[in-house]
Amino acid sequence: MRTKDRLDYKVQARLLRALANETRLKIIDVLSRGEEHVGALAEGMGAEQSTVSKHLAILRAIGVVDDERRGNEVYYRLVTPCVVNFFSCAIDVMKERGI
Amino acid sequence: MRTKDRLDYKVQARLLRALANETRLKIIDVLSRGEEHVGALAEGMGAEQSTVSKHLAILRAIGVVDDERRGNEVYYRLVTPCVVNFFSCAIDVMKERGI
DNA sequence: TGACTTTATGAATGTATGGTAATATACTCA
DNA sequence: TGAGTATATTACCATACATTCATAAAGTCA
Secondary structure (H helix, E strand, C coil): CCCCCCHHHHHHHHHHHCCHHHHHHHHHHHCCCCCHHHHHHHHHHCCCCCCHHHHHHHHHHHHEEEEEEEEEEEEEECCHHHHHHHHHHHHHHHHCCCC | HHHCCCCCCHHHHHHHHHHHCCCHHHHHHHHHCCCCEEHHHHHHHHHHHHHHHHHHHHHHHCEEEEEEEEEEEEEEEEECCCHHHHHHHHHHHHHHHHC
């Protein structure tokens, strides 16, 4: 691995922390099937609107999702499907581990 | 993705949380180059022995590392190099994002 | 403009996490 | 066995996080 490819552990940990939450993983899973707005996300997963909004802010802050307002609603989408591959990889790790 | 491949978000979040720490990422990086014992890890990264020992316990609990005592020392190693691939994937995500 | 809808934010609270010092445990060797 | 070494565990503190309620902000539409 080239030096340029070596990431600052602090940055890497920050991204992982942003992903390391059950609710945010659900959000990512839903968004992997297409963009959605906050209210629909909240209702779909049985969570408070404010809770979902805050989690979305966290995902947006690290660049995993972006948002677009359309009228009253704000739609969120995954910036890159690569995040999904990321989790497929995680799943492989865990299957191998029998978790 | 088959249903069997869909992971419980709680479990997935637990694994991610276990990885989402600067010190633990450093440990994984060192161990990706070969097994090491606690004292050497602690010294190598300028951390307290008790701190490193605790982080190793966390990594062991989720099955990312295992350990083997040899005399007074306890050697730790990555259970699977797949963890390293996991991070390569994360790095790709982040490079794409410009993080 | 005012009533309404949707999302974001702030305060408060409980819980989890990370780090350290001190101590306990496990082992070696004489 | 006892002294010495390496690691694990405990208790503690400070900080970060997740959630909720209440409210602010942004937009629509009559």
